[in-house]
Amino acid sequence: MKDITTFSFESKKNTVLVSHGRPPWYGANGLRTGDAFVVAVAGGSASGKTHVARQIVKTLGSIPTVIILSQDSFYKFHTPDELVLAHANMLDFDHPDAIDMPMFAACLADLKACKQSNIPIYSFSEHQRLRDTKYLYGATVIITEGIMALHDPALRELYDLKVFVQCDSDLMLARRIQRDLKERGREVGGILDQYLRFVKPSYDNFVRPTSSFADIIVPGSNNAVAIELICTHIRRQLADRASRFRQKIAIPHRYLLGTETCDVRVEDLNLTVLPQTRQVQGILTILRSKDTSRQDFIFFADRLSTILVECALQHLSYIPNTVVTPVGAKYTGKKLDSDSVCGVSILRSGGVLERGFRRSINNVPIGSVLVQSDVSTGEPLLLHAMLPAAVRFRHLAEHAWVFVLDSQIGTGAAAFMAIRILLDHGVRQDRIVFVTFLVALAGGVSVLRKAFPEVKIVCAAVDEEMREGWLDGYKGETNPEGVGRRLWVMQPGMGHIGDRYYL
Structure with missing residues (x-):
């Protein structure tokens, strides 16, 4: 049997799946022998979190199913008034209250416990959570990434490894402008206004302080050595959890x-x-x-x-069940x-x-x-x-x-x-x-x-x-x-x- 590898990119960052076949996650008694291994990747906007997450996936290679779960999927459903503000770049998407943390934690807890989950889908162009959901199941390794990935205590309890991506502020701004122009159809003026009004204050007040919860700090560029160390740790943990019966x-x-x-x-x-x-x-x-x-x-x-x-x-x-026959009898x-x-x-x-x-x-x-x-x-x-x-x-x-x-x-x-x-x-x-x-x-x-x-x-x-x-x-x-x-x-x-x- 040959390894089967499948990449599935949703909105270019939400989900990546890689499958080489998932071995048993249960013992001869039918009960789970361990949970999925969960890695959190936090950092400022455009710090390189998604890139780090994807490089972990690629470096892991033949490790069974890996899921990247983006915090962006869990933006709250917006009212009509909030949508007007969002399209005018006046709605704060960088505050912890913008994320549905209880839903994020519930979906992650299900995936960690080897259960299926149906995660929401968020449209950046419409500034709205869609009615459809994305079905996920079978993760051996789950990588969650987002600016607030380390902010919520309930989420931190679910992580086996916590990573913070540290990057220069000027580089993060340049990356954000380039990304929003190309992928989200924004204008430079709106991007800068949103950055100064919401993104930078949020980073200083909410995001950067969470680096104290991280197990490892990874640079936002030239981070191949750090990624290799992370993957070595994951492989060792998975080997210890192997169930063969x-x-x-x-x-x-x-x-x-x-x-x-x-x-x-x-x-x-x-x-x-x-x-x-x-x-x-x-x-x-x-x-x-x-x-x-x-x-x-x-x-x-x-x-x-x-x-x-x-x-x-x-x-x-x-x-x-009582029915009436063609001759009128019951x-x-x-x-x-x-x-x-x-x-x-x-x-x-x-x-x-x-x-x-x-x-x-x-x-x-x-x-x-x-x-x-x-x-x-x-x-x-x-x-x-x-x-x-x-x-x-x-x-x-x-x-x-x-x-x-x-x-x-x-x-x-x-x-x-x-x-x-x-x-x-x-x-x-x-x-x-x-x-x-x-x-x-x-x-x-x-x-x-x-x-x-x-x-x-x-x-x-x-x-x-x-x-x-x-x-x-x-x-x-x-x-x-x-x-x-x-x-x-x-x-x-x-x-x-x-x-x-x-x-």
């Missing part, structure tokens, strides 16, 4: 319990297993056979996924006790169940997460998360029913990550239904059930064995001799289901 959950009776035999029983796991009718047994036989053609594999995989989802629907909540039946049902597919093997899912639930939205194994450690990496709207907003997520789709639960590493993502968004554990073809009894499902006991798991069959092997040719930290990287294979299994379906 896939090997332990892959074959738990061996690595967690120290025994060679698995004494876990199906009835202990509280699984919903399809009744093994002759139809289900016939479909499973066709899907397991290596001689099955791709056309037949697709047909019977779609058929089995439809049966599975229809079985999984029994776990939803229903309430009585009939009391049931209706779903939820306005929100959606799916999340673990790519790409989870996509095999999507067609059956759509057949069973009309117009159902489906999101996706991409989880792949790190080539050196074998640990799962979160590379991508595109979730339905019902999950991205916490006030909706707590009422949503979410079906997680994956073709099998072997080591359980991808299932762990997908469920943890949903919990981070506010989805209730008892409203998560995991739908899968196969579950390995000797694999990570027993650890998964202990970590998330209220999650429903619906499967077509339970396989007994997880066989340990090596991926040939890779020399990694778990295998310095170069024999290969450790992997685990379900037996009898179905092979690589995603490859058989799509290739």
Whole structure:
């Protein structure tokens, strides 16, 4: 697997995302093992804060997801009278009261706690906070930058590292004039008037005094050495927080319990297993056979996924509902006790169940997460998360029913990550239904059930064995001799289901 790097610049300073895959931020008990690492970058207007933040991102290189969160996003919503003053350069944007500090702290606290957040979007040309928001999730490192980043005590409590960018006043003024002319459509007279009226007094009274809270002072130019020191510290902190447990959950009776035999029983796991009718047994036989053609594999995989989802629907909540039939008679039946049902597919093997899912639930939205194994450690990496709207907003997520789709639960590493993502968004554990073809009894499902006991798991069959092997040719930290990287294979299994379906 190659590293995937994505840069996303919002309004040229608000947000920068860099992703090389996020490793687990939780332990085998399903609970968070640590928070995201938060760095504050404060300093005067045009001192070079944004440049320092971006250089930190670039210098960090292959560090997983990094977010730059700009204080400018949290300017308060302005009234019509305030807008008139703003367009006349008469509104003070450099006073602490101009920033919605409680919202800033709340959004940062969510991101630090590995939860999703929906941050406001501010338009400098309109001098107004927009109605839309920016969805953010999955940060390993968060860099907050702004002139008041160190001013509020509630914010300072959230920071792991506090940086102040110190710059000459003349240089800051020159940069501000150049920036406002080019990026914000201002005039020189208005820029100077605003600087003398608001910016300079604010710097002297509110911004410069906060340098006393900083852990490190960085010059506003020629600061490569300081940035390298900051990045070295961040890397060390992240290394100390690393959570590696896939090997332990892959074959738990061996690595967690120290025994060679698995004494876990199906009835202990509280699984919903399809009744093994002759139809289900016939479909499973066709899907397991290596001689099955791709056309037949697709047909019977779609058929089995439809049966599975229809079985999984029994776990939803229903309430009585009375309707009138075409002949005028009343009939009391049931209706779903939820306005929100959606799916999340673990790519790409989870996509095999999507067609059956759509057949069973009309117009159902489906999101996706991409989880792949790190080539050196074998640990799962979160590379991508595109979730339905019902999950991205916490006030909706707590009422949503979410079906997680994956073709099998072997080591359980991808299932762990997908469920943890949903919990981070506010989805209730008892409203998560995991739908899968196969579950390995000797694999990570027993650890998964202990970590998330209220999650429903619906499967077509339970396989007994997880066989340990090596991926040939890779020399990694778990295998310095170069024999290969450790992997685990379900037996009898179905092979690589995603490859058989799509290739």
